Amino acid sequence: MTSPAPSTRWRVRTLASAAVLAIVVTAVTASLSGAVEATALSDPGALVRWGLPVTDLLVTTAATVTMGALTLAAFVLPQRQVPGAGRGRSGGARAPRGPRVRPDGAAWPIAQRTAAAASVVWTLGVGVQLVLTYAQVAGRAPTEPGFTAELELFLTRIELGQAGLWALALTAVTALAAVATASAAGAAWSVVAGAVAFIPVAASGHAAGAADHILAVGALYLHLIPVTMWIGGLVVLMIVSPRIGRDVRSAASRYSAIAAWSLALVVVSGVASATVRLAGPSDLLTPYGALLIGKALLTLALGLLGLWHRRRTIPRLADGASALFWRLIAVEVLVAAAVIGMATTLSSTPPPVPEIPLEAPSPGELITGYPVPVQPTAFGWAFFVRPDVLVLAGIGSAAVMLVRWCLRLRRRGDAWPWLRVAWGLLGLGVLAWVTSGGAAVYGMILFSAHMVQHMLLVMLIPIFLVLAAPVTLALRALPGRQDGSLGPRELMLAVVHSRLAAFFGNPVIAAINVVLSMFVFYFTPLFQYSLSNHLVHLWMIVHFTLTGYLFVNALIGIDPGPTRPGYPIRLLLLFATMGFHAFFGLFIAQSTSLIAAPWFGALGLPWGVDALADQQLGGYYAWAFGEVPSLVLAVALGIAWIRDDERTAIRLDRAAARDGEADLAAYNAMLARMAGGGTAGETDDGRSPRDNPTQETR
CATH class of the missing domain: 1.10.287 (Helix Hairpins)
Known part of the structure; x- marks a missing residue:
């Protein structure tokens, strides 16, 4: 049944009211917080002081609408299907017969055009924002002589300007992708491009220079992505409402799931950000703290409205009862406008915790950006914490999904062993400790500790994850889409059936990748980049965990992948990999030259560490940590081989008895x-x- 959409006049009035509300909230909060007050020295003028918040509001709104529209086009709204055309490549899964449910599909082009227009405004706004940002930092009006030459120097030589220039380039790429999007798959890639464009924004935001730089940047980035997808999706739902037709209930349900996950991530990232930006409860009484409280209360109100939707209005859409649904959407859009206004002012208001450089920092503090911990002890290895909020959010989400998928199968009457879930949770727990626990704390200053991290990532954690069989569990638990749109199951099938997965999942390629990656990583500048650049560090975590997973899955896994060779070939690959591991470890253990010498050789640790001796110890760790899990895998392969032979013998005996x-x-x-x-x-x-x-x- 098609649910009646709100009238055009009512919809335009709601969106216009939201725009006016966002401007008013920005102006009022900027005035009260002192963000637009004239400075005693080098005041750039009222045009810059007021123009920058207005431009920030424009950029924030355009980015939010862009990400929301792309999210709806990629994962929520179906495209109109041509009879007999099937799902094509945009569906991501093998479905040659086409969707069994014919969608309306009229809202999809509107979402795509909205994303294209908003992304262009986003790009232009970032360009204006760059000019006004330099004018404010330098205390110079753009009309003053020499401003253009100074701006060029700011964009090419100063870190803040370089980050802004990167943001402009990446936003332009997102705009090109959004304009060229013609399918759900294209919209999904555009979402990825937009997420990448937020990286320099997070890296240059407030508290990026705080004591816990990784936590501050990670929390801000984790905040930006879900909040733009959530609030932007809400606004775009209102924009496409006249053409959504009979797709309204499925679209509302899918968007509700995205909003629920986004709310959870926004809360986690908001709490993490507050721990960096506020020194204590008293800071909540500052203008920054008041803005933070106001934004948190409005976000909570949005969450409660979304819960009401999920419980009351969405189930009633099938009966045509959509009036209350759209009224609540309108209220949510207005509340979201106030959130955007407060967020804009908050981004330009200095936090209470001053970003004061350390006085006389030690070499270790100067290089790593963190206080040097005490000499390693069992207690420190077990209980020291340096949270990486991005990785922890991913781990927590994966743990929740494993349990939910298992419960969903059991409610459906299908069996799934709890032992597999336990293996998965154990692997995720070890991954959390490796990336945010004592191993992470000491891994930045000791080569041997870093090698423990690396070996656990590539050799031990993948065994636990493979035993959990997460891909098989997901494909059994996740429902398929019937209207040709992209859902989690379709995305997973697209990855599993991709040529890239087939290539890197090949047992021989996976074994070569495990061995070659270690040599390339440690004997090129990549290793030192991973110590000094958090993006490269995150790549290291993902790459080596995934590499190990593909290798172990090819040996003993049940998750989908290329055809596995016979057991003799698998054992041969495993023993060959063990040999290379041993060679790699012994090569490092006997090396007389320091790897990443500008880092480990200059730390000056107070407890007197011989960096070369510690590196050689790390080589022996690589040898031991590589061999023990490999021997466990060899035993598991042998047992699986014996059981396979037994099953084959039983099958042949039964066949002989029949014929x-x-x-x-x-x-x-x-x-x-x-x-x-x-x-x-x-x-x-x-x-x-x-x-x-x-x-x-x-």
Whole structure:
């Protein structure tokens, strides 16, 4: 049944009211917080002081609408289907017969055009924002002589300007992708491009220079992506409402799931950001703290409205009861406008915690950006924490999904072993400790500790994840889409069936990748980049965990992948990998030159560490941590081989019982012909083997 959409006049009035509300909230909060007050020295003028918040609001709004529209086009709204055309490449899964539910699809082009227009405004706004940002930082009006030359120097030589220039370039790429999007798959890639464009924004935001730089940047980035997808999707739902037609209930349900996950991530990232930006409860009484409280309360209100949607209005859409649904959407859009206004002012208001450089920092603090921990102890390894909020958010989400998928299967009456879920949770727990626990704390200053991290990532954690069989569990638990749109199951199938997965999942390629990656990583500048650049560090975590997973899955896994070779070949690949691991570890253990010397050789740790001796110890760790899990895998492969032979023997015995041992008789006949030259199907005495089934072969 098609639910009546709100009238055009009502929709335009709601969106216009939201725009006015966002401007008013920005102006009022900027005035009260002092963000637009004239400075005593080097004041750039009222045009810059007020123009920058207005431009920030424009950029924030355009980015939010862009990400929301792309999210709806990629994962929520179906495209109009041509009869007999099937799902094509945009569906991501193999479905040659086409969708079984014919969607309306009229809202999809509106979402795509909205994303294209908003992304262009986003790009232009970032360009204006760059100019006004320099004017404010330098205290210079853009009309003053020499401003253009100074701006060029700011964009090419100063870190803040370089980050802004990167943001402009990446936003332009997102705009090109959004304009060219013609399918759900294209919209999904555009979402990825937009997420990448937020990286320099997060890296240059407030508290990026705080004591816990990684936590501050990660929390801000984790905040930006879900909040733009959530609030932007809400606004775009209102924009496409006249054409959504009979797709309204499925679109509302899918968007509700995205909003629920986004709310959870926004809360987690908001709490993490507050721990960096606020020194204590008293800071909540500052203008920054008041803005933070106001934004948090409005976000909570949005969450409660979304919960009401999920519980009350969405289930009633099938009956055509959409009036209340759209009224609540309108209220949410207005509340979201106020959130955007407060967020704009908050981004330009200095936090209470001053970003004061450390006085006389030690070499270790200067290089790593963190206080040097005490000498390693068992307690420190077990309980020291340096949270990486991006990785922890991913780990927490994966743990929740594993449990939910298992419960969903069991409610459906399907069996899934809890032991597999336990293996997965154990692997995720070890991953959390490796990336945010004592191993992460000491891994930045000791090569040996870093090698423990690396070996656990590539050799131990993948075993636990493979035993959990997460891909198989997901494909069994996740529902498929019936209207040709992209859902989680379709995305997973697209990855599993991709040529890239087939190539890197090949057992031989996976084994080569495990070995070659270590040599390339440690004997090129990549290793030192991973210590000094958090993006490269995150790449290291993902790459080596995924590499290990593909290798172990090719040996003992049940998750989908390329055809696995026989057990002898698998054992050969495993033993070859063990040999290379041993060679790699011993090579480092016997090396007399320091790897990443500008880092480990200059830390000046107060407890007197010989960096070269510690590196050699790390080599022995690589040898030991590589061999022990490999031996466990060898034992597991041997057991699986024996069980496979037993199953094969049982199957052959059953087949022989059904056909009267026809295969054995044929084999005896073949041997008889080879020995005596008998005719086909006869033994030496000329009789058929079936006449004398007990005759022995020669």
